[in-house]
Amino acid sequence: MNKTIQTPGVLAAAIAMAVLAGCASQETTAGTSAADKTMAAKVSKGPAPLAPLPAPPIPPDNQQTPEKIELGKLLFFDARIGGDASTGCSTCHEPDQGWAWAEDFSRGYPGTVHWRNSQTIINSAYFPRQFWAGSAASNEKQAKSAAKGGVAGNGEDDIMEARLALIPDYVQRFRKVFGTDWPHIGDVWKAIASFERTMVQRDTPLDKYLQGDKTALSEEAIRGKAVFEGKGGCIQCHNGALTSDQDYYNIGVPPNKRWEEDGLAQITFRFEQYAKGQTEENYRKAKSDWGFYYRSKNEWDKGKFRTAPLRYLKYTAPYMHNGVFYTLEEVVDFYDRGGFDEEGRTTLFTETKSPLIKPLGLTDQEKEDLVAFLESMSGPEIIIEKPKLPEYAPLFTKAELEAAQEAK
Amino acid sequence: MGVRVKTGHTILATALGLGLAFGAQAGKYPDLGPLPALKVNAAKAELGKRLFFDKRLSGDAGIACATCHVPENGFGSVKALSPGYPGNGHFRNAPSLINVAQKKVWNWDGRIGTNLNDMTREMITEDYIMNMDMRIMQERIKQDPKYLEMFKAAGMGEPSNGKVRKLIPEYLKTLTSRNAPFDTGKMSAAAKRGMKLFKGKAGCIQCHNGPLASDGKAHNTGVPENFDVFLDPMNHQAFLAFAMFQGIENYMNLKRDPGYYNVTLDKDDMGKFITPSLRELKYTAPYMHNGMLKTLDDVIAFYNKGGGKDSRKSKLLKPLNLSKKEQADLKAFLLSLSGDPLTSDKYVWKEPYPSEYPVIENWTQVKN
Numbered sequence: 001m002n003k004t005i006q007t008p009g010v011l012a013a014a015i016a017m018a019v020l021a022g023c024a025s026q027e028t029t030a031g032t033s034a035a036d037k038t039m040a041a042k043v044s045k046g047p048a049p050l051a052p053l054p055a056p057p058i059p060p061d062n063q064q065t066p067e068k069i070e071l072g073k074l075l076f077f078d079a080r081i082g083g084d085a086s087t088g089c090s091t092c093h094e095p096d097q098g099w100a101w102a103e104d105f106s107r108g109y110p111g112t113v114h115w116r117n118s119q120t121i122i123n124s125a126y127f128p129r130q131f132w133a134g135s136a137a138s139n140e141k142q143a144k145s146a147a148k149g150g151v152a153g154n155g156e157d158d159i160m161e162a163r164l165a166l167i168p169d170y171v172q173r174f175r176k177v178f179g180t181d182w183p184h185i186g187d188v189w190k191a192i193a194s195f196e197r198t199m200v201q202r203d204t205p206l207d208k209y210l211q212g213d214k215t216a217l218s219e220e221a222i223r224g225k226a227v228f229e230g231k232g233g234c235i236q237c238h239n240g241a242l243t244s245d246q247d248y249y250n251i252g253v254p255p256n257k258r259w260e261e262d263g264l265a266q267i268t269f270r271f272e273q274y275a276k277g278q279t280e281e282n283y284r285k286a287k288s289d290w291g292f293y294y295r296s297k298n299e300w301d302k303g304k305f306r307t308a309p310l311r312y313l314k315y316t317a318p319y320m321h322n323g324v325f326y327t328l329e330e331v332v333d334f335y336d337r338g339g340f341d342e343e344g345r346t347t348l349f350t351e352t353k354s355p356l357i358k359p360l361g362l363t364d365q366e367k368e369d370l371v372a373f374l375e376s377m378s379g380p381e382i383i384i385e386k387p388k389l390p391e392y393a394p395l396f397t398k399a400e401l402e403a404a405q406e407a408k
Numbered sequence: 409m410g411v412r413v414k415t416g417h418t419i420l421a422t423a424l425g426l427g428l429a430f431g432a433q434a435g436k437y438p439d440l441g442p443l444p445a446l447k448v449n450a451a452k453a454e455l456g457k458r459l460f461f462d463k464r465l466s467g468d469a470g471i472a473c474a475t476c477h478v479p480e481n482g483f484g485s486v487k488a489l490s491p492g493y494p495g496n497g498h499f500r501n502a503p504s505l506i507n508v509a510q511k512k513v514w515n516w517d518g519r520i521g522t523n524l525n526d527m528t529r530e531m532i533t534e535d536y537i538m539n540m541d542m543r544i545m546q547e548r549i550k551q552d553p554k555y556l557e558m559f560k561a562a563g564m565g566e567p568s569n570g571k572v573r574k575l576i577p578e579y580l581k582t583l584t585s586r587n588a589p590f591d592t593g594k595m596s597a598a599a600k601r602g603m604k605l606f607k608g609k610a611g612c613i614q615c616h617n618g619p620l621a622s623d624g625k626a627h628n629t630g631v632p633e634n635f636d637v638f639l640d641p642m643n644h645q646a647f648l649a650f651a652m653f654q655g656i657e658n659y660m661n662l663k664r665d666p667g668y669y670n671v672t673l674d675k676d677d678m679g680k681f682i683t684p685s686l687r688e689l690k691y692t693a694p695y696m697h698n699g700m701l702k703t704l705d706d707v708i709a710f711y712n713k714g715g716g717k718d719s720r721k722s723k724l725l726k727p728l729n730l731s732k733k734e735q736a737d738l739k740a741f742l743l744s745l746s747g748d749p750l751t752s753d754k755y756v757w758k759e760p761y762p763s764e765y766p767v768i769e770n771w772t773q774v775k776n
Contacts, residue, residue: 080495083493084493109467110470111467150541154467154541158648158649161649167641263766263767271547273776274543401638404663404664408717
């Protein structure tokens with residue numbers, strides 16, 4: 001890798017990179033190259049400061065139009081986008097449960113339970129990747145994956161498309177928005193993503209404060225901000241406008257005890273090992289969620305999950321990928337202890353636990369202030385009226401069928 | 409071929425000749441007869457039986473194989489169109505599973521021509537049927553101590569979805585005709601007369617031949633479409649999903665069931681369906697691929713007039729001109745091919761299934 005290079009500029013750069021790489025390897029045991037780069041950035045430049053949320057990014061191949069958004073909203077609430085017409089997007093992303101689900105594990109398709117916490121769709125538009133391990137590369141892909149997943153929507157393309165073709169209002173809307181004769185399943189995901197891109201919250205107390213309104217945060221919250229950016233160290237990962245660096249870490253969350261107590265949860269646990277391509281050896285021994293490992297199959301990625309955004313937190317309890325903490329106070333205590341719950345439990349993968357997680361020594365006042373600050377990242381609760389969904393109608397008349405019978 | 413007689417009796421001779429010719433044709437088809445006995449592994453069949461009646465083999469745990477293949481209805485459906493998966497309807501009648509292990513092709517359109525393992529998989533995984541991700545099914549089975557015990561007793565080791573696809577066919581082998589008067593030699597006089605018609609004047613034997621009374625081939629008899637398939641969006645969506653998945657073109661404009669066309673993509677095969685077995689008809693009304701013929705009287709009347717309307721209808725069908733008595737005798741014969749109902753606990757799993765999954769104790773210490 002190291003060639004001798006004569007040009008001074010390049011040599012300097014090479015030295016700088018070697019120094020940073022050296023720093024990175026001292027800071028962490030290992031990481032993906034993306035994580036190493038981010039770590040290097042943290043060391044040299046510091047994390048991106050908290051900032052107001054800009055307008056959400058819109059992909060060039062799925063531009064927003066009012067009609068597309070309206071169609072996406074209908075589809076988001078329509079359980080006919082799913083297997084047995086009981087489980088649609090809003091079934092696990094309920095508006096009055098923070099557009100998520102208020103249990104540790106999301107509910108699953110009937111007859112199943114999920115194995116991870118349902119995340120809010122609010123502000124999901126800003127994330128280049130979706131899901132706790134980032135396995136979907138867009139909102140469009142997330143919608144498809146969730147609608148079809150065995151313990152989620154359990155839908156199949158054929159039956160979902162067939163249903164849409166028999167709902168005249170949908171046929172008209174898809175024709176108008178996408179120009180197709182009959183609804184295509186791929187356009188369903190586009191429409192849903194388009195609706196999700198309007199579900200953003202840019203006017204939280206924190207946003208207002210960062211835009212210059214110094215009265216927007218309470219004194220408590222302002223003190224909490226100082227903890228967040230200083231002694232608490234939260235900003236190392238929860239940074240930028242998104243309050244997340246989009247990176248993957250093992251922060252020491254212990255396994256969810258539900259797998260020891262709930263037969264239905266045990267079934268899903270084993271299914272997920274199988275579905276995510278574990279070897280037989282690992283399928284037999286896995287006793288917690290291996291997280292990012294399932295995507296990279298690298299040992300050093302075990303137990304890593306994406307930094308969750310902190311916006312809209314007030315409404316999305318419980319917290320963490322497996323929902324083990326029910327209040328923000330529990331979360332703060334967890335971090336304060338250096339990544340241990342109140343029973344002293346931590347991740348099963350102690351070897352990949354991030355060195356950024358260490359006991360903080362926060363006072364009770366600092367903890368309260370920090371929680372107040374965290375809450376300031378949520379604006380008012382976003383509740384919308386569930387739309388009335390369009391109905392089925394027969395495609396043919398009896399007369400048409402009789403004529404076809406005659407023509408046989 | 410004809411009987412030669414002196415001039416003046418030519419017409420009679422021709423008629424006689426034709427009659428004899430027809431009778432001679434009956435000899436060229438495999439005869440009706442008893443079914444070969446099947447060897448069955450009792451422990452595996454018992455396990456397959458519990459699986460067959462278990463709703464947890466469907467995605468949302470709402471339906472079992474037995475939901476559409478009902479023991480009281482000859483392991484078929486009592487309505488014209490089978491129930492579907494929760495959330496949709498269906499577009500065909502559920503065929504009887506009695507003697508299904510003796511068939512060589514399965515489904516009304518004959519699209520499965522390999523074995524019951526493949527057939528079982530199709531039923532379990534299709535989105536408009538049981539919509540099951542078999543990896544979840546496998547884990548559900550592993551969570552049930554009764555299954556773990558039964559798998560062990562059958563020498564099958566740890567449950568897997570591949571094994572399920574072998575066990576259900578083993579159970580299906582137990583579903584055979586029992587004590588049909590035709591098989592036990594106890595046919596009534598009317599039934600015996602009916603059999604003669606079946607093999608002669610009525611011409612049924614041309615397709616309904618062999619021990620199953622089915623040639624396993626596809627024919628178009630002009631059965632009218634069941635408009636409920638297309639007028640009820642719940643049924644129509646299942647039909648469309650099927651057509652899409654099978655790769656049938658122009659499916660949005662289909663106003664008829666394409667049948668065997670699905671297999672060959674030959675326009676001449678449009679509307680052909682596989683000859684069903686005539687055994688156990690006593691229990692399997694209504695009849696035909698779409699349940700459009702409600703009773704055996706309707707079926708006989710249908711054939712008596714030469715079948716239905718279809719430009720591709722089989723040339724084998726012509727008006728039969730059977731008298732009322734002949735029709736009654738034919739019906740008696742058809743019924744003699746039906747045996748005992750298979751509704752005892754020998755064929756039906758009657759114990760309740762658990763409503764919850766037990767917890768595996770000491771989960772963090774034991775292997776998955």
